[in-house]
Amino acid sequence: MKLSLEQFDKAFENRVRLQIMSVLVANESYDFNSLKELLQVTDGNLASHLKALDKEKYIMVNKSFIGRKPNTQYSATKTGREAFKKHLEALENLIKQQKR
Amino acid sequence: MEEKDIYAELSSIRNLMERSSKFISLSGLSGIMAGFYALIGAFIGYKVVYTDNNGLTLGNHYANDPVAWRSLFFIAAIVLVLSLFTVVWLTIRQARKKGEDFWNPVSRRLLTNLSIPLITGGLFILILIFRGYYGIIISASLLFYGMALIIGSQYTFTDVKWLGVCEIILGLLAALIPGWGLIFWAVGFGILHILYGSIMHFKYNQ
Numbered sequence: 001m002k003l004s005l006e007q008f009d010k011a012f013e014n015r016v017r018l019q020i021m022s023v024l025v026a027n028e029s030y031d032f033n034s035l036k037e038l039l040q041v042t043d044g045n046l047a048s049h050l051k052a053l054d055k056e057k058y059i060m061v062n063k064s065f066i067g068r069k070p071n072t073q074y075s076a077t078k079t080g081r082e083a084f085k086k087h088l089e090a091l092e093n094l095i096k097q098q099k100r
Numbered sequence: 101m102e103e104k105d106i107y108a109e110l111s112s113i114r115n116l117m118e119r120s121s122k123f124i125s126l127s128g129l130s131g132i133m134a135g136f137y138a139l140i141g142a143f144i145g146y147k148v149v150y151t152d153n154n155g156l157t158l159g160n161h162y163a164n165d166p167v168a169w170r171s172l173f174f175i176a177a178i179v180l181v182l183s184l185f186t187v188v189w190l191t192i193r194q195a196r197k198k199g200e201d202f203w204n205p206v207s208r209r210l211l212t213n214l215s216i217p218l219i220t221g222g223l224f225i226l227i228l229i230f231r232g233y234y235g236i237i238i239s240a241s242l243l244f245y246g247m248a249l250i251i252g253s254q255y256t257f258t259d260v261k262w263l264g265v266c267e268i269i270l271g272l273l274a275a276l277i278p279g280w281g282l283i284f285w286a287v288g289f290g291i292l293h294i295l296y297g298s299i300m301h302f303k304y305n306q
């Protein structure tokens with residue numbers, strides 16, 4: 001049975017973006033390299049998805065340096081958390097509808 | 101989108117949220133080994149305190165004897181170093197086996213949160229020794245260790261919290277019933293660790 005995707009957040013259509021959001025919602029903040037390690041994606045792939053989420057104002061970027069190494073921390077914004085919650089609720093509703 | 105896709109999606113989200121915020125490579129085996137070190141340490145400590153050197157048994161007088169406490173402290177320090185070494189070594193091995201990086205944001209958070217109460221407790225115990233309050237050292241070590249575990253349990257298996265609660269109860273009992281310190285120490289750091297380590301080892305099928 002095919003279901004409509006209308007109530008889903010377009011920003012979360014991509015699997016990696018939804019995964020990034022899951023990590024950031026569960027943690028205060030996460031750095032680029034640890035995210036890359038956890039999600040098993042390439043630098044470029046991760047960077048482009050992070051940029052997309054940043055554009056939606058779903059995440060916050062905090063750039064700093066540890067010694068000479070750049071250390072970029074990401075965290076979910078309030079808007080991002082709400083969007084994530086809504087997306088999960090939409091998934092939940094779909095399951096409920098099908099059970100009826 | 102199919103229904104089974106939604107379930108797969110939800111379970112992958114859940115898995116990621118859990119994996120990114122909990123460190124699950126803590127080795128149960130290392131708990132068992134730390135427990136054995138503590139039991140051996142307690143046994144040697146018992147020998148030191150209750151066997152005589154020059155025809156004199158220290159026995160119940162050790163509670164106020166600085167010499168006996170110094171050797172007990174020395175034994176405890178060796179047990180601590182050996183246990184830490186084993187835990188770190190086996191945990192790194194465990195993480196490698198799971199293909200997980202042991203030095204990640206969660207393990208860092210776990211370590212900082214553990215170290216604050218542990219270092220505070222360690223310094224407090226050194227102060228107690230320095231000032232000659234030997235009687236409550238064992239109680240203090242159990243109490244601070246228990247609190248460190250409860251704080252640390254937020255970043256790893258929740259079972260660690262119950263180990264912490266048991267340590268705190270033992271610490272309070274040790275303060276209430278003087279003269280049984282060595283026994284409480286052996287139960288808290290020895291038997292409880294072996295019990296907990298075995299549960300973890302079999303529960304999480306390591």
